Amino acid sequence: MINLQEVIETNKMIEQEHLDVRTITMGISLLDCADKELTVTCEKIYSKITTLARHLVQTGEDISKEFGIPVVNKRISITPISLVGSSCCRTPGDYVQIAKTLDRAAKDVGVNFLGGYSAIVSKGMSKSDELLIRSIPKALACTERICSSINVGSTKTGINMDAVRLMGDIIKQTAEETQHADSLGCAKLVVLCNAPDDNPFMAGAFHGVSEADAIINVGVSGPGVVKHALEQMDKKQWNSGDGQLANFEVLCETIKRTAFKITRVGQLVAQEASRRLGIPFGIIDLSLAPTPAIGDSVADILKCIGVEHPGAPGTTAALALLNDQVKKGGVMASSYVGGLSGAFIPVSEDQGMIDAVEAGALTLEKLEAMTCVCSVGLDMIAIPGDTPATTIAGIIADESAIGMINQKTTAVRIIPVVGKTVGDTVEFGGLLGYAPVMPVNTFSSQRFVDRGGRIPAPIHSFKN
Amino acid sequence: MTRAIITVVGKDTVGIIAKVCTYLADNQINILDISQTIVQEYFNMMMIVDLTKSVKPFSEISDELGKIGEDTGVQVKCQLEDIFDKMHRI
Numbered sequence: 001m002i003n004l005q006e007v008i009e010t011n012k013m014i015e016q017e018h019l020d021v022r023t024i025t026m027g028i029s030l031l032d033c034a035d036k037e038l039t040v041t042c043e044k045i046y047s048k049i050t051t052l053a054r055h056l057v058q059t060g061e062d063i064s065k066e067f068g069i070p071v072v073n074k075r076i077s078i079t080p081i082s083l084v085g086s087s088c089c090r091t092p093g094d095y096v097q098i099a100k101t102l103d104r105a106a107k108d109v110g111v112n113f114l115g116g117y118s119a120i121v122s123k124g125m126s127k128s129d130e131l132l133i134r135s136i137p138k139a140l141a142c143t144e145r146i147c148s149s150i151n152v153g154s155t156k157t158g159i160n161m162d163a164v165r166l167m168g169d170i171i172k173q174t175a176e177e178t179q180h181a182d183s184l185g186c187a188k189l190v191v192l193c194n195a196p197d198d199n200p201f202m203a204g205a206f207h208g209v210s211e212a213d214a215i216i217n218v219g220v221s222g223p224g225v226v227k228h229a230l231e232q233m234d235k236k237q238w239n240s241g242d243g244q245l246a247n248f249e250v251l252c253e254t255i256k257r258t259a260f261k262i263t264r265v266g267q268l269v270a271q272e273a274s275r276r277l278g279i280p281f282g283i284i285d286l287s288l289a290p291t292p293a294i295g296d297s298v299a300d301i302l303k304c305i306g307v308e309h310p311g312a313p314g315t316t317a318a319l320a321l322l323n324d325q326v327k328k329g330g331v332m333a334s335s336y337v338g339g340l341s342g343a344f345i346p347v348s349e350d351q352g353m354i355d356a357v358e359a360g361a362l363t364l365e366k367l368e369a370m371t372c373v374c375s376v377g378l379d380m381i382a383i384p385g386d387t388p389a390t391t392i393a394g395i396i397a398d399e400s401a402i403g404m405i406n407q408k409t410t411a412v413r414i415i416p417v418v419g420k421t422v423g424d425t426v427e428f429g430g431l432l433g434y435a436p437v438m439p440v441n442t443f444s445s446q447r448f449v450d451r452g453g454r455i456p457a458p459i460h461s462f463k464n
Numbered sequence: 465m466t467r468a469i470i471t472v473v474g475k476d477t478v479g480i481i482a483k484v485c486t487y488l489a490d491n492q493i494n495i496l497d498i499s500q501t502i503v504q505e506y507f508n509m510m511m512i513v514d515l516t517k518s519v520k521p522f523s524e525i526s527d528e529l530g531k532i533g534e535d536t537g538v539q540v541k542c543q544l545e546d547i548f549d550k551m552h553r554i
Binding site: 002264267 | 471510526553
């Protein structure tokens with residue numbers, strides 16, 4: 001039988017260390033909603049989403065109450081819309097109509113984000129993919145809850161540089177369309193390489209074509225819990241009197257144990273949500289996702305591991321071991337693991353990362369190195385509004401190359417904030433936090449990104 | 465059997481266990497186990513209870529127990545046992 005100490009430990013994690021289930025995301029296939037007529041497609045989309053997800057928010061809240069664990073977000077991911085709208089959308093404006101329908105459906109079922117305003121163009125862009133991409137700035141400006149993602153490359157196909165170049169422009173236009181809100185639209189737009197089909201986290205969530213009609217995916221989180229466990233570990237070691245810090249063996253074991261416990265809660269919530277909604281359980285995304293709340297920070301874990309600020313030499317190694325131990329501990333706790341699974345290192349959503357940037361410890365280049373070993377990529381980074389589109393395309397190309405060569409998901413979610421420059425701060429609000437504008441290398445990438453065409457898929461032998 | 469864990473955390477107060485137990489008895493909720501300890505001057509108590517015969521829905525019980533806690537100046541939580549079981553047992 002459960003004892004009092006165990007109960008106290010669990011409740012302390014929830015109440016003091018920010019343990020929560022970050023999201024229950026319902027993946028919904030909209031492939032059967034495609035029609036030749038735009039209005040019919042929109043009607044079918046609205047009807048399918050509001051039917052399948054009508055109990056999603058209530059179920060999340062019930063589970064939260066009964067188990068005493070916060071379920072922070074209830075969200076929806078859908079089939080990439082470029083597939084659904086391909087036979088009825090003839091202009092970017094037609095796609096904007098679908099975006100508005102999706103936004104209305106999201107509002108009506110009460111979810112805070114709906115992801116999947118997406119296109120998969122890792123090898124080539126169809127006409128409908130391009131129309132969707134060109135509609136993104138308007139779509140994100142006139143909707144509130146829609147998230148968009150574009151997959152521009154993969155290890156199997158290489159990188160579609162035409163799409164990379166186009167996304168440089170699209171990110172700039174999105175920033176301009178939403179300049180009244182500090183270019184907030186860009187916080188809902190992510191460019192990916194090797195995007196997973198079952199990611200529950202925004203802004204990159206979509207319901208891939210390899211998935212069933214509907215599915216429940218859950219993202220867990222708990223950087224605060226890991227941080228606390230590491231603090232306790234060092235305290236215990238210190239009290240033992242030998243004056244040494246815990247070594248890497250003890251450190252890694254501590255992270256693994258903690259990740260196991262966090263993930264078990266996610267597994268429980270996922271199975272409950274799946275049972276109550278009558279929709280199959282897909283995967284658990286084993287992630288350490290920070291929030292702007294004090295103590296809910298991945299950067300703080302890196303500091304506990306031993307770097308003064310993220311960005312100091314040793315940071316990449318610390319992040320690599322953290323990411324790996326989270327997976328090792330989490331995998332055994334869940335029957336199915338997927339999504340992005342790893343430590344997220346967004347800047348604006350993590351107070352410790354913001355502090356590191358403000359202290360001058362963390363640069364865009366170091367963040368890029370960190371993305372080689374963490375779960376995603378350059379995330380929630382504000383850059384000067386006058387950064388050229390070609391430079392943004394260059395950043396996307398670099399990040400995609402890291403993903404392509406290392407067979408991992410990488411992403412770019414950067415915000416060229418119109419009218420702001422290095423030294424300014426941008427306030428996004430809520431879970432998106434705030435960010436200091438970071439400097440970008442000012443040398444040109446134009447000739448590189450203007451070449452057009454594709455970077456071929458990499459060789460899978462002679463690994464060095 | 466639906467089992468839940470009720471925890472009471474706060475400054476030690478006269479009659480708090482009595483109040484919670486009376487509520488449980490009134491609602492046909494059977495207590496299977498009780499333990500308590502003091503952590504950093506705070507009174508921590510947990511009860512493992514069986515909700516099978518309870519007529520009220522879980523959320524109502526949870527709210528009412530929370531209210532009893534508020535009135536007495538302590539925190540009373542009621543959670544399904546599974547969350548602790550999953551986390552601490554393989």
